[in-house]
Amino acid sequence: xxxTSVTSPVVEVRGVRYSAGPRRIFDGLDLTVExxxxxxxxxxxxxxxxxxxxxxxxxxxxxxxxxxxxxQDVATLPKRGxxxxxRRMGMLFQNGALLTDLNVFExxxxxxxxxxxxxxxxLRRLVLMKLEAVGLRGAAELLPQELSGGMARRVxxxxxxxxxxxxxxxxxxxxxxxxVSMGFIVRLIRSLNEALGITSIVVSHDVQExxxxxxxxxxxxxxxxxxxxxxxxxxxxxxxxxxxxxxxSSEGPVAFHYPAPDYAQQLLDxxxxxxxxxx
Amino acid sequence: xxxxxQRVGAVTLFLLRLLAVCPAALxxxxxxxxxxxxxxxxxxxxxMLCGLVVGMIMGLAFSDMLARFGSESALGVAxxxxxxxxxxxxxxxxxxxGRAGTSLASEIGLMRATDQLTAxxxxxxxPLRAVxxxxxxxxxxxxxxxVAVFDFMGIFGTxxxxxxxxxxxxxxxxxxxxxxxxxxxxxxxxIKSLVFGFACTLIAVFEGFHAEPTAEGVGLATTRxxxxxxxxxxxxxxxxxxxxx
Numbered sequence: 001x002x003x004t005s006v007t008s009p010v011v012e013v014r015g016v017r018y019s020a021g022p023r024r025i026f027d028g029l030d031l032t033v034e035x036x037x038x039x040x041x042x043x044x045x046x047x048x049x050x051x052x053x054x055x056x057x058x059x060x061x062x063x064x065x066x067x068x069x070x071x072q073d074v075a076t077l078p079k080r081g082x083x084x085x086x087r088r089m090g091m092l093f094q095n096g097a098l099l100t101d102l103n104v105f106e107x108x109x110x111x112x113x114x115x116x117x118x119x120x121x122x123l124r125r126l127v128l129m130k131l132e133a134v135g136l137r138g139a140a141e142l143l144p145q146e147l148s149g150g151m152a153r154r155v156x157x158x159x160x161x162x163x164x165x166x167x168x169x170x171x172x173x174x175x176x177x178x179x180v181s182m183g184f185i186v187r188l189i190r191s192l193n194e195a196l197g198i199t200s201i202v203v204s205h206d207v208q209e210x211x212x213x214x215x216x217x218x219x220x221x222x223x224x225x226x227x228x229x230x231x232x233x234x235x236x237x238x239x240x241x242x243x244x245x246x247x248x249s250s251e252g253p254v255a256f257h258y259p260a261p262d263y264a265q266q267l268l269d270x271x272x273x274x275x276x277x278x279x
Numbered sequence: 280x281x282x283x284x285q286r287v288g289a290v291t292l293f294l295l296r297l298l299a300v301c302p303a304a305l306x307x308x309x310x311x312x313x314x315x316x317x318x319x320x321x322x323x324x325x326x327m328l329c330g331l332v333v334g335m336i337m338g339l340a341f342s343d344m345l346a347r348f349g350s351e352s353a354l355g356v357a358x359x360x361x362x363x364x365x366x367x368x369x370x371x372x373x374x375x376x377g378r379a380g381t382s383l384a385s386e387i388g389l390m391r392a393t394d395q396l397t398a399x400x401x402x403x404x405x406p407l408r409a410v411x412x413x414x415x416x417x418x419x420x421x422x423x424x425x426v427a428v429f430d431f432m433g434i435f436g437t438x439x440x441x442x443x444x445x446x447x448x449x450x451x452x453x454x455x456x457x458x459x460x461x462x463x464x465x466x467x468x469x470i471k472s473l474v475f476g477f478a479c480t481l482i483a484v485f486e487g488f489h490a491e492p493t494a495e496g497v498g499l500a501t502t503r504x505x506x507x508x509x510x511x512x513x514x515x516x517x518x519x520x521x522x523x524x
């Protein structure tokens with residue numbers, strides 16, 4: 001490995017613009033993820049956090065700007081190159097996205113069977129080690145339908161790390177977890193990052209949880225990163241929009257309500273919402 | 280009209296992409312065999328039952344019809360030709376579309392709706408190769424086998440009713456069939472079963488793969504699978520029958 005690849009950022013997003021239909025999602029997004037760090041991407045719902053993950057994994061391409069991951073330009077990579085790059089990345093989906101026709105063991109074994117020809121005993125040990133790491137070695141024979149949401153996400157995490165990726169992307173890893181699973185996943189993200197040297201990108205709107213483990217955070221709003229820094233820096237900010245988000249308040253410059261006509265006027269008007277006719 | 284043409288274009292492009300990954304899918308026979316089991320073996324009961332009943336109906340109806348011309352002895356030929364050339368492939372294909380086609384479409388559609396296909400792509404696995412191709416090949420292999428089972432049960436059913444209930448002579452039944460039903464008749468049925476299997480499976484995997492990732496989208500894909508494959512089977516049957524005349 002050359003010196004530049006050790007020190008260069010793992011992810012570099014520069015001036016990205018992207019629209020979904022008529023809606024502009026990113027308008028000049030800049031973001032950098034340093035090697036070996038845990039970087040949090042936060043923001044209210046609908047600010048394009050999941051879209052960012054799709055850009056990083058090359059599922060969609062930006063209209064302009066560049067997305068570089070592990071020193072390769074994702075937007076211009078041909079399919080073969082993109083697949084080679086994805087083998088070096090892991091991703092944890094919000095709902096786990098386990099393959100429903102395979103049991104837990106086979107789900108974790110799936111990427112290995114697809115990409116490497118390991119002897120069965122070696123594969124077995126590898127999968128059991130990854131399942132042990134997420135505390136689910138005993139559930140190897142269960143089907144995804146038999147798992148709780150938290151367990152499914154842990155299996156998905158075992159699957160995401162089975163190929164020893166250099167970058168691990170977490171899409172809303174804390175949503176809908178009970179406190180025990182939540183604490184477990186938080187510790188796991190930290191320990192995977194430290195023990196295996198994996199660069200982690202955590203997309204979440206769970207400010208408290210992600211704040212405890214992130215080395216650096218970005219706050220997305222209105223199509224770009226409106227704030228960035230360590231958790232302490234973000235919490236100490238004077239920006240009212242950032243403060244509102246960090247403190248989870250519904251009052252502030254960030255609108256909680258979807259744009260609507262005047263409330264009192266609409267109630268008094270008594271227009272029938274179903275038919276649109278006045279009584 | 281434009282929408283229909285666009286759809287035909289989309290199916291054709293999908294087919295070309297699918298055919299390109301089929302050799303790679305065949306190099307891993309495990310999933311293909313599992314799909315032959317899923318689409319074929321799991322449809323066996325319904326195919327056997329329907330084949331038997333259709334045969335029994337033909338035993339009754341054909342005996343009655345032929346008796347009016349004094350030619351009950353032709354029951355074996357009539358039933359054999361009708362089953363091998365028309366009824367076997369067509370009814371099996373319609374049942375296949377209802378049983379295996381819907382299950383393929385909804386399974387693949389749900390895999391899309393629950394991000395399983397996206398997860399595969401992110402794991403650098405082409406879902407067309409890992410999910411769609413084994414199901415397509417499995418259906419292609421299963422269909423002619425199911426038609427053979429249907430034909431066998433149908434002839435058995437006709438013989439059961441025609442000989443034991445309607446009183447047609449067993450020797451005449453079998454010898455007439457042996458004399459008049461040739462290998463080309465069997466071949467016609469085999470070709471039809473291959474074409475129908477191809478059409479039904481292709482439509483099912485296409486609809487499932489392109490389903491909107493919602494409950495409504497998956498439902499719509501399933502419905503469309505049954506309707507489009509049933510209509511296609513009947514149209515193809517007419518064209519093939521005309522071609523074989």
